[in-house]
Amino acid sequence: MRIKFNDKIYRLKEIESGVDSLMELVEESKHKHGDFLMTDNRIAFILDREGVDGEAYHLFCTDMDGEIRSHMQDRKEGVRYCGYLKHAVLADSEATEAIHYGLKSIGKRWNAEKKRIEDIPVYNDGDFVVSEFGSILIFKEADGDRIFDHAYLPSYGELIIDKVAGCYGIRRHATTEEKQRMIDALAERGKRWNKDKKCIEYIPKRKFKAGDKVKIKDGISSETQGGVYPYFEDFLDQYIGKVMTVKKYITTDIGEYIRTDEAKKGDHYFGFAENWLEPWSDEPKVGDWVIYWDSIQTAKVGILACIRPDERYKYVVDDGDWWRYAVKWNGTIEHLEKIRKG
Numbered sequence: 001m002r003i004k005f006n007d008k009i010y011r012l013k014e015i016e017s018g019v020d021s022l023m024e025l026v027e028e029s030k031h032k033h034g035d036f037l038m039t040d041n042r043i044a045f046i047l048d049r050e051g052v053d054g055e056a057y058h059l060f061c062t063d064m065d066g067e068i069r070s071h072m073q074d075r076k077e078g079v080r081y082c083g084y085l086k087h088a089v090l091a092d093s094e095a096t097e098a099i100h101y102g103l104k105s106i107g108k109r110w111n112a113e114k115k116r117i118e119d120i121p122v123y124n125d126g127d128f129v130v131s132e133f134g135s136i137l138i139f140k141e142a143d144g145d146r147i148f149d150h151a152y153l154p155s156y157g158e159l160i161i162d163k164v165a166g167c168y169g170i171r172r173h174a175t176t177e178e179k180q181r182m183i184d185a186l187a188e189r190g191k192r193w194n195k196d197k198k199c200i201e202y203i204p205k206r207k208f209k210a211g212d213k214v215k216i217k218d219g220i221s222s223e224t225q226g227g228v229y230p231y232f233e234d235f236l237d238q239y240i241g242k243v244m245t246v247k248k249y250i251t252t253d254i255g256e257y258i259r260t261d262e263a264k265k266g267d268h269y270f271g272f273a274e275n276w277l278e279p280w281s282d283e284p285k286v287g288d289w290v291i292y293w294d295s296i297q298t299a300k301v302g303i304l305a306c307i308r309p310d311e312r313y314k315y316v317v318d319d320g321d322w323w324r325y326a327v328k329w330n331g332t333i334e335h336l337e338k339i340r341k342g
Contacts, residue, residue, distance in 0.1 A: 034115035036091035036099055038064070043082050044095035044102075046110065046117070055081040056088055059117055060110075062102035064095055121172065126150075126198045128174035128182060128253060131166075136174055136182045138193060138200075145169075150193070150200055151186065159185040161200060179253050187251055195254060203251075206274070208258065212246045213280035220276045230257040230271035239263055242330050243280045282327045284315075291339050292317055292326040299339045301329055 031037060031047055037056070038044045045061030061082050091099065103109055109120050123129055127139045131147075138150040146165040153159050159182075174182070186192055192203050208214060216239060225232035244260040250271060257271030264270060284290045284304050292315055293299035304326060306316035313322035329335060 031085060031088065031090075034059075034112070036096050037085075037088040038091045038095035039083050039088055041083075044091055044098045045082055045088075046099060047085070047088075050085045051081060054084045054086055056083055056085040057081045060099065060103060060108075062098055064098045121170075123170060123173075126193075126195060128179045129170045130172055130174050130178060132169040132171050134171075136178050138182065139170070150198075151182065153182050153185050159189065161186075161189070161191070183251050183253060192251055192256065193253055203256075206249060208246045208274070208277070208279075210246055210248055213243050214246055214258075214260070214277040215243055215280045216240050216272070217276060217278050225273070225276060228273070229255050230273060232272075232276065233270060235265065236263060236270055236272075244277075284326050284328045289329045289331065290315070290317070290326040291329045291336055292323040293339070294324050296325075296342055297340055299336065301336060 031050075033047060033049060035047045036044070037047055039056075042064040043061055044064050045056070045058040048057045048059045051057055058080060061080070100110065103117065104120065107120050108117050110116075111118050123139045123142070125140055128136065129139050130136055134155040136153040137147075140148040140150050142148070143165070147170065148165050151159060151161050152166070183193065186200065187203065190203055191200050193199075194201050216236075220232065221240060222232045222234045222237050226234075239262065242262070244262045247259040247261050247269070250257055250259060255273075257273055258277065259269045259271060263272070284307075286304055286307060288304050289301065290304045291299050291301055292304075294313075302317035302319060304315060305318050305320075308314045308316065308322075311322070313324050315323045315326040317323065317326075327339070
């Protein structure tokens, strides 16, 4: 039970238990969990709770003069208290600075929103992060309170790629969606992030465009490229030797890949590295399976054995006959029937 009297809040405290228990009114502390406080002997601390006898249990405390290093501790090392809460007052700027400095010296920081001590995140060159102001940047290095970045995308405004230092703090790592916003902003400038070289570079001229017909190069399969980004999965082996249509290029913080109209499972599209593909050509070469004919309605399937470019009947198939026309066969009956229908 809490009682208000003369503008002060009191609570009942049991001082003798039993059938006829004895209670007394005790003034309730005006301080709460997470408050930064200090004592008259220059100990600064973050309050956890008040003990049953008024002890000031802390989450962290430090000697403001830096003389008693053993007083620098967090609650994980044991439940500790520093005097009684009635003797503590709100921390002034010096005490507040001492708490933040003490936490930082042991690799920690205070999360005021969640009222807890947490580890200071470690940011590495190339990490996509979000500043205290909500801006997205590609982290380069820190020098004290100054942050150097490779690129900076303000919450409102245009992308900045000049490598300058800012005094904004870093709040956290960027989400996947936030990373993509930075990647898209770079792409609009014709640039991309090179994860391996840790730099921003111009996007090389692309070999293909949407609508181009392509095929998987000889020697490319899940066996040879399964562990290479964007990872040639077993599912893609079925497209070896078949014609595919380029849908679009996709750029991520890891790299770039191509989607095709055909290589998908449900709504999920699979990706191909650009150097896994080559332009599709109907012009066959020796050793290809081909559809050949003189009269298109009687087109047949065979293996191309020889090409005589200067002859009218230039395609020689494995049965030894010569034919005027031949195209690569994609291995399906539908393709053969389509040719026969003209």
